[in-house]
Amino acid sequence: MHVNGMHRVKVQWCECDRGDGDNRWRQAIRMGWYPGSWKRPKTFATFECLKFFRRLNVIARCNVRDFVTLLERMSDPLNIAFIADRYKVFGWMYRQFAYLKRVMRAGLGHTEGGPSKAPWGAAATRCWACPRPGVNLPDGWSEEDENCSWKYRLFLGLDANFRLENRARVKSVKKVYEGLGEGLGCIAHSDHYFSHINKGIVEEEAKPCTPFAAITQKDTRLDDNLRATGIGGCSCTRHQCVRPLGWVDLVKGERSVA
Template sequence: MSRQYDYLTRAKCAGRGHAGPRGLKDTEAGGLAVQCLACPDPGRNMPEGWKDAPPAEVYKHALMLALDANFRMKNCIRANELDDPSLGPGLGYFVFSDAYKEHLLKYVGKADASTCIAFQALLQQETKLTTGLRVSGVGGCVCARHGYVRPLGLGDLQKGERYANMDFIFMCAVDGSEVQRIVISYDIACQWQKRLRERVALI
């Protein structure tokens, strides 16, 4: 009951009751999420001609995001998962679960390549205690300036902070953004950014 009330309250705050004859059914992906009002968004808070800004002022129109994972948010395997469906999947902060799972199935047996010994040790530490867990943590993409979670900027992690998970979460979080430059803050960016274009092309 409380989850249903929370869901309807979010829909009300997003103005979905005045969204035409279909109302909530026409809500776009991430449409119930509260967005950061300060993040650059063409057509909402950016001046006309921002694309023609001189090189010295391009930084003003960059979208600054931060990626990271939280391994305290674990979830055990449950027998009643099918009896407890999510309300409005893909309309808030979490990515579409079906598309996310389909993407992750391509990387079940693949290991993340790394040239950093410290990174490999960290990855091993994060993935060794996943037995009996449905979710070993949560990966997220937030506004680096004000901490707002991006629409579709959260996703469950199954075996640590894998590239496949974080790539999908990042791409969902920036999908539809029209800015020309994105600045990323990420504690393992030195490894994650390698071959990022190749991995993103497969999403």
């Protein structure tokens, strides 16, 4: 799979004693091909193709299905020949490739124990204006007078979207999804977050005079078969950058954790 379509290519793998005959995926990576399987790779996408789709996905909001269909039409405009469906395998390759690039840019490739052992939020892009001791704060900043200490304070803002729902589909209820690099970016680790939620939720009775409809309707909205009823976030008020582990899924209504 390349930027100009899908191609059938005969490949002669190196089988010599000095080569990596057992690791064909390693040979493909050295050629700039990303394998669709790590055991018996037969489908590949070039690095240029994956990078090109990344730009289309971020800027033009192009999804995997439309991009794969585009490559199929470029290979066979009249739709005469048979072309195998590469929708799922390309989605897998792109997710893995994006995760590896993210880990590489965050400098987590040589972390002891692998990227999974890195601190939470290590791959998140931090705000360049938020105060960070040892990074952008001068020596002796903690000893400044009160008239000047406000410059070194952290300004944060909280907000939530109670309409951004995520439905639990019937086919995906029994499936176990393991995210790549969960907890390394701006979204909190699900297991740790929900264990914190289950410790205790304190609900206050909404006053009838409150102007916020989200509070008064917290017990009347339909939330059946929903994995999340909204999303909440924490960002800095200087440049609107999301804080590491700043996004979380919301439970029913405006519940708060004690």
